[in-house]
Amino acid sequence: LVWGEKGLGVSVVDGSHVALLSATIADECFEMYEVEPVEIGLELGKMRDLLTLAGPSDLVEMDYDEAVGAINVRVGEVHRILRGVDTSTMDNPNLPQLDFQSKATIDSEKLSRALRAAKFVGELVDLSMDKNQMTVSVTVEAGEGVNVRFESGELSELSCASPTHSTYSLQFLDPLTRKLAGGLTNEVTLEFQDKYPLRLTWMSNEGGAKWTYFLAPRVMNDP
Template identity: 40%
Template sequence: MLNVTARQELLSRIADTISIVVEEARFDFSENGLNVRVVDPSHVAMVKLDVDAVAFETWEVEEAMVGLEMKKLKELISLGGADDIISMTYDGKGDVLMNLGKIDRSSRPLDNNTLNPPNLPNLDLPCSVTIRGSELAQAFRAARQVGDLVTLSIDQEKFTIHVSGPNDSVTVVYGHDELQGITCESPAKSQYSLTYLVPLGKVFSSIESVTIAFGENFPLAMDFTFSDGSGSVKYFLAPRVEQEGY
């Protein structure tokens, strides 16, 4: 049995985060909260999202796994304002019922057997930087104007975002004192696709602190929290083979 209500703002952040990677996802509801783990079809990007029950307005849950289409969920969410209340109920047998004000929407849940949450990697990444979400999102947008393959580089004193295009380049440098934190014993750099990072930037642009961890041609791990710490996102992105040059 599932009967939960939440502010539109919370559900919007959840749906936006998951839909960056997949179109369909299994939402695992437990007594303590919501857990979603997804990986994109090419196995390049992965998201782990956890939201404590206290972040919701009401939470009446017996353990349930519900497969949802992100497009349908976002369609209903888009009809409300940030403070509107959206409810979701499911008895484990029929349709998932959602309500927003006068609007009732029922959707058949997806077959959970076709939705297999991935195992998360256990990474020991040598370098990390913590930065304001709005600054990082802006840097990714600027880089995307020139190309798709971004180089992140780091040493003890600075964190650099760089992309080169056929005729242009963009470089954004944050010194040690401009960051909330930086850890790096030896210089490192790696390349990643902005196709995944720019949409995620829209999600964390309002977040006070975002932590990025990576190493020399290592996967990237990104962490941030929301809803006063009751929600958390861990995002993994595989590196691209680095080209000669910068």
Template identity: 85%
Template sequence: MREIVDILSVLTSEAKLVWGEKGLSISVVDGSHVALLSATIGDECFETYEVEPVEIGLDLQKMRDLLTLAGPSDLVEMDYDDAVGAINVRVGEVLMILRGIDTSTMDNPNQPNLEFKSKATIGSEKLSRALRAAKFVGGEVDLSMDKNQLAVSVTVEAGEGVNVKFESGELSELVCASPTHSTYSLQYLGELTKKLAGGFTNEVSLEFEEKYPLRLTWMSNDGGARWTYFLAPRIVND
């Protein structure tokens, strides 16, 4: 649960958790609506899963604070009291009662239905390192791809720059019908990939085209959870 809350907190301070018979689904956007993160987490990812379908609005910061008390072997138990709208969260011997947030006021973002002609799958640590290097120089990153490589680069007016190239042999997958590139903000991207590289997932797939959103996809919990992240492109008008 700590990893789920940490990833969601990159974009937002609150989230609607949709608990279904077969698992948990979540979809959140940042305040400026340039980034969207969705997850489908199967019931097999939980030690015990006994749920009647319900939507719960959760304050992520309060949940993060509580989860700092959890040791490596501690289980996190959540129980929702629908009668009073309270979430009972137990970590070890600690029981905390959180008030649920009214979900009727929360966004219901939908994933854009896009088809991409290019895709690269890369180790999460490699991607995170390249984006951290890019952030040393600027606030935006240029992503480019052709049939031979994926490149991460930044160039600023002062003449400084970063250029990181991953040849096809360094990637688990590289599909690119024709060379393509696009530019994206590092505001959320750098922090997100840093968390992914911290043991959350081994690989991340990138899909992008010029003036299209960036789509990242990855799996966690031994394939039981699927995550999708969209980021709007940076477009400069001529």
């Protein structure tokens, strides 16, 4: 967690370095925001478990005790102290700097529905795009499959220099898919191309928070 004068920056990478999530949350997204710039490492699982206790109207209060390197977290009547992790021992993930030649912005519920349908029949999803459409598809050996096509008129944005496609793991996309179905955001922008990571970006908190999710491609070796 990187607490700055104007907001919070968060970067998380999974243990296998397949997926990376980064967020910048502006100070106006908080009920109260009074900080001096500081960088804090945390065990994500402990914080996640604590936040599950919060109800829709509960405020989460956090304050950092630099003297002991711990964060005091209050959720309703629950108070817990979380020990910080030495950031010098952590693998600080950097966002890949990539230029994509294809980009589409889609309603988040439509994307969620397509990915959930894909998960019914397979573990890998093929994403493809050309200047007229974007397609989400899965095909298995028995011939069973799912193919969801979004024409340009169904997309808020579509730009594609040349037809492209790539394959990604639904195991990593599934948790995000569920969040999208729960109203995480209104629209999601997808950027991908052959053998490139998938980059998803979206806004929340009335534009005050920006999220970026990278997922490594599943590269299929030719026989």
